[in-house]
Amino acid sequence: MSSQHTQDVPPLTETIAPGTATDPDVTSTETETITVDGTEVTVAAGSTLLDAVEAVDTDDQVAALCHYGREDIGPRSTCRTCMVDTDAHGLVPACSTPAEDGLVVDTDTETATEARDVNLDLVLSNHNLRCTTCGKNGRCELQDAAIDNGVEEPRYGVFDDRGAYEPIDDSSSFIQIDRNKCILCNRCVEACNDVQVEGVLRVEGTGADTRIGFQSGVETMEESTCVSCGHCATVCPTGSLVETDIADAATIQLPGFTQKNSIGKTYESSTTSKGPMTPKKGEERTEREQSTETERARESTVDEREGWP
Amino acid sequence: MPPNNITDHRVVVRVPSDSDDVRTAASEGDANVVAVGRTGIPDLEPLVTVTIEGRTALYPNCPPDQAADIATDITDGTLDEGAAVIEHDPDAASFPAAAVRGLDLGTRRVLGGCGWRRPASAADHEAEGGFVDVSPNDVLDAAETLRGRGWGDWRHDDRVADDWRRLRDDEHTAAVVVNAHAAVDGLLLESAPLEVLEGAQLAAQVVGAEKVVVYVSEDDERAVTRTRKAADAYPDPVAPVDVVTGPSAYRAAEPTMVLEAIEGNHRLEARLRPPGSSAPTLHETPALVHTARTLAQLAVAVRTGTPPTRLVTVSGDVESPATVELPESDRLADALAAVTLVDGFKAACVGGRFGGLTPSLDVAADPDALADADLGTEGTVEVLGETRCVLEFVGKRTQFAAETNCGRCVPCREGSTQLTELLRDVYDGDYDAEGIEELTRVMDASSVCEFGVVAGRPARTTLDAFDAEVAAHADGRCPTGTCFDAPEVTH
C-alpha cells in the first residue's frame, strides 16, 4: 500500500494548511442502542453520543455549542459544553464519543452539569457580550445557549476590556470579522477548507493568542485569498463572521453606538471599490519553522516570569 | 587495536564524551580511553573513571590536566589508591554501585549504560547481554506489568501490552514512535541509546512495525547525533530507524502532538482521543507512541526479568539536579540523598511541570501510590525551599499553562487563564477556594489532552496542602515575605 502511495499525485488538499490536527473518526461503525436519561435510543452507524442525546428529551440542557452536525463539519469538540456522564467511561464529550451498544448516558449528574456550566461560562469569559450592537443578536447560538442554560451572571464575567479588543476586520466589502466574538469552534475553517476547498482560513497561534487567521499569512480579509463565497459566515454560530450588509442588521439602534465603535479600532478597506480579483493563492506558510525567540522566552522562563501577581 | 568491548581490556579509562578538553587530554597517553555519556549526576561531571580488573577508581570534577596525569600514570597498571575505589565484577557492563553521592542510591539498570558503556557501541551493549534473541510472545510476557512512563507516552501509567496484542493481530502497523522530548528521555538517548533502540525494536517486532521513528526536541542535538550513530551500529534491526525533531515547546511532548509534528504540521495542537481508542495513527496507519523510558524498561525487562524501576530527577532549590533510578517501592524522599538542598525543604512539586505540591516526600515511587497522593508520575521532584512562596510558585506555573497550551479546547485554554486570574484575586483579598476547586475539577474532567487535565493540579494540591499560606495572602500577608512590596519604613 505504501509503494502505491508514493506514486500518487498529491491531492489538491495537500497544499491546504488549516493549522488543525488530524482527528480520528469518532463515530460508531454500526447501529447501536444506548440509554439516555432512562430512554433507549437506537442510532445508525456513524453516530456519536450526541446524536442519541439529541433524539431524546434530556433531563438537563446539553448546549453542545461548537457542534454543527452538517456538511461533515466537525466534530471539532473544543467547547466541552456537551459533557455527559456514562457508566463505562465516566464523563465524556457527547459530540466526539462514538455511540456504543449498551452504554448508559446521564445528562444530569452533578459532575456533568458542572462541567457543561463551567465550560459555557469559560466561553463567555472570552466573548465580547455586547449583544445589543451585534449583527447576530437574536440569531446567535451562544446567546441561545446562555439563555437556555439560564446563565445570568457568568462565573468569570465577560470579555469587557476595551484595551484588549482585537480590531474588527472590515476590510472586505463582503465579510466582516470580529474576533472578539469568536468562540474558536473552527466551523468556518472547515467550511473554507473541507467544504469549499478554498484554503483561505486557518487557526493560528496558541494559548490566549489562538485565533482565526489566513493561510497566506496576511492580516486582513481584503488581502486574503477569499473568494467571497460566504460559507464561513453561514456556519459561524456567533457574530464573529458576518456578511457585511447584515453586520448591523439586528442591532438595536442607539444613536452614535454601533458595533464598530463599540470596540474602537477597525481595519477598513484600503480601496473604495474592490474588484473581483482576489490575490493569488499558493504562498501559504505551511512549513514548520524553528521556534521563535518569543516562543522560547515564553517557554523557558517559567519561574522567573515577571508580572506576578 | 581498538577494544572490542569495554570488558575485553584490562585497563579502561572512561572520559565524558561531552567534554572535549578532558577527552583530548586523557587520550595523549597510551591508555585505552573510551568516551561515555552522562551519568545523570551533573554534580560529578566531568567524571573520569579508571577500571582495572574489577576495580574502578572515580575522579569526579576532573580537570583536563588531572585527566592527562591519570591516563599517564595508569600505564604502570595499578590503581591510584587515593581515589574513591569500587570493587565489582570484572565483566561489569553496567555502572556498579559506587560510594559517591548520586551513584550510591537505588539501582542502575535502565541507567546502567549511562557513563559506563560507549553510547553507540554495539559490542558494549552486547557485553551487557543486549540484542537478545526472543520471540514476540517472550516480549509480551516480559511487558505484562510494564506501564507507560511519562505524559509523552500514549499509555501514560497504563499497561502497554494490551495495545500491542491488538495491533499484533492488525494487518498493518506503521511505526513505533519513540518520544524522547522530555529531558530524562534525552539523557537516555544521549548516554544509552542502544537500550532505547532495543526496546523499540522489540516492540516493533511484536506489532510488525515498518519503522522506528525517534522524536526529539530540536534543541537536543546531541541526542540526535548519538541516536543516529547508535542506529547505524545496531546489528540487524527488524525496522529501520528515523530520527525526527520537533519544536522545543513543552506541549510538543504530548503524544498526539508528537504525531502531528512528525507528519509535518506547522501548528501543533492535540488530536481528539475518544474513550477506548486503541492506537493513534501516523500517516493514517496505527502507530505506537512510547517514551524512551518505557522502551528502555522493556529492553531491561526482556533481558533480565527484573521488576520495573523508576527514574527520578530531583531539581529546584538544590545545588545541582540529579537523576537516579529507584525500585518502585522506594520512597521519593530517598532520592533527596542525591542532592544538596540550598534553602531547606518546604515542599516539592512532584510529577512534572504540572505536578502536585506536597510538604512530604514520604510516598513510594510507584504510580498508584503517587496517584493516591494526587501527585504526578512524571518522575520529577522539584524542591521548593523554606523561603519559597507556594502561591507565587503556583501562580506562575498556572500562568505558564495559560501561555503555552495549544489553544484547542476551552477548559484548558480559557480555564488556565481564569485559574490564573482566580489565583491573582487572592492578592486582592478574594480567596475563592471553592471556585478554584470547581474550575480545576472541570479542567481535569473535560480537557482534550493531558496538558489541560493536569494543568490545574499545582493549584488544586496547593489549596489542599497550603491553605493557610494562601489564605494569609488574602489578608495582605505573605508568610515568606516574597509577594508584597516591603512596607515603607517610617522613622
Ligand code: SF4
Ligand atoms: S469565526 Fe465563527 S465559525 Fe469561525 S471559529 Fe470563530 S465562531 Fe467559529
Ligand code: SF4
Ligand atoms: S488540554 Fe490544552 S493543550 Fe490539550 S488540547 Fe486542550 S488546549 Fe490543547
Ligand code: FES
Ligand atoms: S459540542 Fe462537544 S465539545 Fe463543543
